[in-house]
Amino acid sequence: MIRLLLADDQALVRGALAALLDLETDLEVVAQVGRGDEVVAAARDSGAQVCLLDIEMPGLNGIDAAAAVRRELPGVRSLVVTTFGRPGYVRRAIEAGASGFVVKDTPARQLADAVRRVHAGLRAIDPDLAAASLVDGPSPLTARERELLVHALDGSPVAAIAARVHLSEGTVRNHLSAAIGKTGATTRSEAARIAQDRGWL
Amino acid sequence: MIRLLLADDQALVRGALAALLDLETDLEVVAQVGRGDEVVAAARDSGAQVCLLDIEMPGLNGIDAAAAVRRELPGVRSLVVTTFGRPGYVRRAIEAGASGFVVKDTPARQLADAVRRVHAGLRAIDPDLAAASLVDGPSPLTARERELLVHALDGSPVAAIAARVHLSEGTVRNHLSAAIGKTGATTRSEAARIAQDRGWL
DNA sequence: GGCCCCGGATGACAGGTGTCACGGGCAGGT
DNA sequence: ACCTGCCCGTGACACCTGTCATCCGGGGCC
Incomplete structure (x- = not known):
């Protein structure tokens, strides 16, 4: 049994x-x-x-x-x-x-x-x-990129994400820009969706 | 039985x-x-x-x-x-x-x-x-607003949505702006999420 | 030590986005 | 006939976003 x-x-x-x-x-x-x-x-x-x-x-x-x-x-x-x-x-x-x-x-x-x-x-x-x-292959995302993508999943503006993680607005945009490149997306929303589909989040 | x-x-x-x-x-x-x-x-x-x-x-x-x-x-x-x-x-x-x-x-x-x-x-x-x-209460959205919100769910840019539904880019923005107002949101992504949560889509 | 990658930040720029005013057209009521 | 509501479109404006160059500091690693 x-x-x-x-x-x-x-x-x-x-x-x-x-x-x-x-x-x-x-x-x-x-x-x-x-x-x-x-x-x-x-x-x-x-x-x-x-x-x-x-x-x-x-x-x-x-x-x-x-x-x-x-x-x-x-x-x-x-x-x-x-x-x-x-x-x-x-x-x-x-x-x-x-x-x-x-x-x-x-x-x-x-x-x-x-x-x-x-x-x-x-x-x-x-x-x-x-x-x-x-x-x-394994996830190419860094820890920060992963974290920011999670917050970008619902389409929040960059300013809201920056406030939530206590980072500069420009830094958030830089990290998300990197994530957009790695996922082959053109928007942070799309990047977040792709990363989620692959189980990277 | x-x-x-x-x-x-x-x-x-x-x-x-x-x-x-x-x-x-x-x-x-x-x-x-x-x-x-x-x-x-x-x-x-x-x-x-x-x-x-x-x-x-x-x-x-x-x-x-x-x-x-x-x-x-x-x-x-x-x-x-x-x-x-x-x-x-x-x-x-x-x-x-x-x-x-x-x-x-x-x-x-x-x-x-x-x-x-x-x-x-x-x-x-x-x-x-x-x-x-x-x-x-019932959904306050018009048929067009509902349709455009569905396409906005994944965070697509306005241009992509406009192309998909064969509308002018400006018209799409106007309808989405109306939907944003009705849902109390500030972004089309947020509006789409709210509408979805309420079962309006 | 030098190298590389990452995190954090700033500034600048092109393009995307939300809002508003305004126009026209088409249906449904009264 | 008139008003109302929805649909479609244009133009303009302020703001947001993605990209790039550039800087600094801290770990690993050879």
């Missing part, structure tokens, strides 16, 4: 996944949480062997949660399940110590198999995404 | 919801589709009585799909299930003829009850969202 922890911020999806996985005779959902920062404690208390982690979660995202599980509970394996198949996400998830990466539009029957593979010490990574993350 | 159709573009979520609802002894999932434009045909072929429709779907969104079901299959009721609890979505879903509106972070056990209520001819609408959609 494989003991599972589910982490997803949408209660309906979490409950539905639990129902789906409990149908398998060799799987058992022993814990459910809706926040990333509750994963480690719940996994320890429930004695979970595999954690299914959504990326988009309040408190702590799924990738950082996988890293925390790796650090705090070395015997427990993580399987990241996410809506967005962004190449950079795969890279970061694997670097964080996750054993698997599955997008939410894979067929439902394959999820249980992915769980079994991860529990057996194998990897379960979407092959298309693995390939895409290789051709893209 | 209530016959259900599930429409959600994420196969994993779709399959998981099917597993969840099939656990109920009085419910039966008789059809699953991943696109909005397949809903009517699948509902007709399967003899579904209630359709669970996600809003974000390729082909046709869940609200328009509800309208199509209303028009083509008057006896079939629709229940809109979505990730984003945007007030305008509720209004539009009800106007499109949906009988219910549920967000994806409601507890899993309440979903089956919502389905039963809808099947019985009652409404199942998230009370908080219903209240929010009343205080917000």
